[in-house]
Amino acid sequence: MPELPEVQTIVNDLAPEISQQKILGCAIHRESVLRTAPQEFVRIVVGAKFVSVKRVGKYILFSLDERGWLLAHLRMTGKFILQQAPIKVHPHDRVVFALENGKSLIFSDVRCFGTLEHLSTLEDHIGLNRQGWDPWSSHLTASSLRQRLEKRRSPIKTVLLDQTLIAGLGNIYAAEILFDAAIDPQSKANSLSLHQLKQLVFSIRKILDLALIHNGTSISDYRRVDDQTGEFQxxxxxxxxxxxxxxxxxxxxxxxxxxxxxxxxxxxxxK
Ligand SMILES: [Zn+2]
Known part of the structure; x- marks a missing residue:
């Protein structure tokens, strides 16, 4: 399942390729990945232009000029692929956008838990608005974390997977971060000392920075938009x-x- 470094790598790969590109066509091969009615989705996106793309937690948010946003979540096996048209449609290609530069942006998903939706405003999206601190946010400190964890008796590993606390961590990086911080994943979140929390915040940023430098972890399905693997594995x-x-x-x-x-x-x- 793609976590923050994989999603950010995809965003970094996509940004220079799709920025200012007009969407000339959109083919839906699997309607169930859409959270917007398919006809409405096509009507809105065809003719729109990608302005920018960014990551929010594990979401990918594309801004469309004057037509709102496209929001994607890759979940288990979702990915974006960029290919020069004409493409041969693969069985796992769910939505294909034809771009002005002759490339196709393909949303591919083996298991189809991933989603794509159009948003006209960002204010009402529950998932997006419940995202917790970005790991590099200046609001995330040992003392702010201690406050938030005061009443949480769950194991720290489980708490790190809570996207409403810190957005973007999953099973791989939670394990690596806790190892780096020398913290037992079974420790109750509210039992950690301020010193341990300082180390934890440090390790969160250190491990994610390293994983980003190595373009994420390809253990199962994750691939970059040009089908290369990450190297952090x-x-x-x-x-x-x-x-x-x-x-x-x-x-x-x-x-x-x-x-x-x-x-x-x-x-x-x-410990
Ligand atoms: Zn050891």
Missing amino acids: HFLKVYGKTGTACVRCSTLIIRIKQNQRSTFLCPHCQ
């Missing part, structure tokens, strides 16, 4: 590393289940 320290030696203390990495999801940790150096 080569730098993971705990995620998927069950039974290998911890790089800090050589204890074997273990896998546990939290909320039906795998968590990887070093049982010795994460």
Whole structure:
């Protein structure tokens, strides 16, 4: 599932390619990925121009000149692909936009949990408006985090996946961040010291920055818009590393289940 570094890499890849490009056509191959009525969607986007694209949490937000916004969420297996037209439509291509520059912007999704929708205003979208701090926001500090976690007794790993607290983290980066911060994923969120929270905020930014430099993690479906893989999978320290030696203390990495999801940790150096 794409997390912040993968979504941001896609946004970075798309921005120079689609900026100021007029949408000349739009073909819907799977209506269920749309949260807007298909006919209305096509009527609005055809003739519109992409002005900019940015990331909000794990959402991708395209602004269209005077015609509102397109909002995409990749969920499990969604991706954007840019190809020179004419394209041969692949079975997983769900929506195809024909651009002025002769390229096609394809929203592809194997499992179809991803979504695309048109918004005329950003104020009313519940998911978008419930997004928590961006990891680099100046509002995210050890003390603001301590305040927000005061009453939360859930394990810190589970809390890091809560998009309404910090937007953009998922299972891979939560595990890597907690390893970097030497925090046990099972620790109750409200039991962490101010020192640990400082380390946590530092590690969130450090790991995400590194993952961005390496264009995200391609373990399963994630690909960049030109179909290249990211490279951060080569730098993971705990995620998927069950039974290998911890790089800090050589204890074997273990896998546990939290909320039906795998968590990887070093049982010795994460306290
Ligand atoms: Zn260790």
